[in-house]
Amino acid sequence: MDRRSILKTAGLALAGSALLPFASFANSGREDIILEEYNQIPLTAPGKRKLGKLEVSSIGIGVQNMSRNYQTTIPSRPEMHRIIRSAYDNGVTFFDAAEAYGPLEVEKILGEGVQSFRDKITIATKFGWNIDQETGKRLPGLNSQPEHIKMVVEGMLKRLRTDRIDLLYQHRVDPQVPIEDVVGVIQDLIKEGKVLHYGLCEPGHQTVRRAHAIHPVTAIQNEYSLLWRGPEKVILPLCEELGIGFVPWSPLGVGFLTGAIDSNTRFAPGDIRGIESRFSPENLPANMALVELIQKWSIAKKAAPAQISLAWLLAQKPWIVPIPGTTQMAHMLENTGASQIKFTANEWQEFNKDLNAIKIAGERLPAGVLAFSDVEAPEKKK
Template sequence: MTDKSGEHRPEMSRSLAAGVRRRALVGVPGGLAALPILGAMPTPGFAQGAGSATGRTDGAVRVGGRRRLGTLEVSSIGLGVQNMSRTYQTTIPSRPEMINIIRTAFERGVTFFDAAEAYGPHEVERILGEGAAPFRNQVVIASKFGWNIDLQSGERRPGLNSRPEHIRAAVEGMLRRLRTDRIDLLYQHRVDPQVPIEDVAGVVKDLRAEGKVLHWGLCEMGPNTLRRAHAEMPVSAVQNEYSMLWRGPEEVVIPLCEELGIGFVPWSPLGVGFLTGSIDAQTSFADGDIREAETRFSRENLPNNLALVALLKRWGERKQATPGQVALAWLLAQKPWIVPIPGTTQMPHMVENIGAAALTLTEAEVAELNRSVTEIQIRGARLPDAVLAFSNVEAPPKGGR
């Protein structure tokens, strides 16, 4: 059975859990933590990445290994907290449970947590700040500026705002909400077409000199803007949508990151839940769910695109893993400096996601899986046109250069 909410996922592989359904694990003490670790020894596809998924003998699933985003070291899989104030289905999660998930993720080896002022707006940073407070100095916290968010009320206004004075004030608000004295990784959430990237880099450079920002990055930017930004101050990470469902960054952005020595952080690495098998041909979305407006999930395109889910299920049976774990392991195998940040509001899903770091793929398996994924032509756009308009934007030249 498929849960139409998009949050629950299909049953585990029979060879892994002998008919235990994912839904039965939600809310059960131990849940997926009681299941065996997946995979064997690391392979070349996990260079600098996965390692063992355990560091203890109690059987609890842990994320294994570390990766580098530029010079910044993080766990090989992070945790995106975007939906912890409101899910795709527009429900409000339990705040104590969100804090519990953040703290359990840390206990199981996650050291990379991703937020933004626009998530909530503001509320997700407050949740992460409270959740990470006991171990703040042992983790990497990322947040983002760039949307036109009122600094006091959190009201989201039209357009973008990366004016230097706004960035500085936005960071001060982040520090308060996150209960910290510095942002480990500060991204420009979208490129402001009215502000030269050199001006943005300049204020971030000043904030770094003050110790309030340690590393910086860009999201969904145009490639020339990335080059200019990196020339002003080395960029540690780029964050773009990237998964088996959307492979656009492979054309320009990922090769550019490799050239410049920049890490890559895929957002929506599970295709907004699609790659977990939680969406089928009969799925309908709640009003306000962004997936309702994405044509890749329309009645016309969804049946075609489900071929990708079928592929993941076959590989899940083959590797004794869930479809979502195969999708995350595939990302990890593409480059040793790719760090996915799957988000969830369900404890068993978080545990399942970090277990993907132990799922090893040989070079031959990666090549085979890549061929199969390439053969499936995804139909429909990844985002509504009004949202896509903010991606791949180039910043204006500095001083007419």
């Protein structure tokens, strides 16, 4: 069942209106119908993949919006716990958070949700933004000073109710701190057993090489999807060369690739998609060609658009592990099932031929946010 088509008929993408919160649909009672359909289908666990030497489920779950979703509504905390537990029951063992989500609150939600099976999963979280560790207040810029990193990790361990972080990312490269200093403090944390593996998010490629030369990088996390394929130019070849895993964030194009957005969609105040030019009223109609391609294959493969989008990512490389985020049980179940969708060689060739003919109009993020990506850390003074 393509429940995202049902979402449209339920009024989630009304012409000329703001994109309504998914919660409004969930409360309509029709989500129970979808879940009943899913419960009649034997679910197969997504299987395992390797990020460097770290084994995780081939599809993870991003918990970023479990404290506040794109529409700025506050999800039910018990329901977020239920989704987290159900994800684990359905074979998901890779959970992605960050101190910046909330801030601080999402790590608490994840720690509460996984407490009963903590030792059977992989928790990833991130430091690097300048956040007051007592109040959660966002301060200007970034902060990867070694002493600050140590303080942040102590807070993470408490919020996550754990004694170690399986995968710790630098959320953005700090242009004021040499990567050698950052990796040095991470090495200390690894020796103490508080961190097991580390990674970098949206880094400059030379910074990756410098970091990896000191201590192996386990994973790079960048935006990557059918909607944004930038990492294919430099980062993915670099990961393959160095044996680094790759974790795409926003693998469903912040909802665009699921069919929940159409050319008439307008976004509510506070929704970041409203200030991304790829979703502007001028660019959306042209970009719908990508959605139409996905819908074509959704019908052909008898799968949901989200499953086609995730299956395409999984087919790129065996060391790519997408982390779709959700605050809806049906979405989580659907996303987890994407690992069962396979392309034949001919289908793969046909899909990519049509995909390469589509040009996406607009930028993926506002300029002020993009400025934090692809940054090189300063050289360490000798």
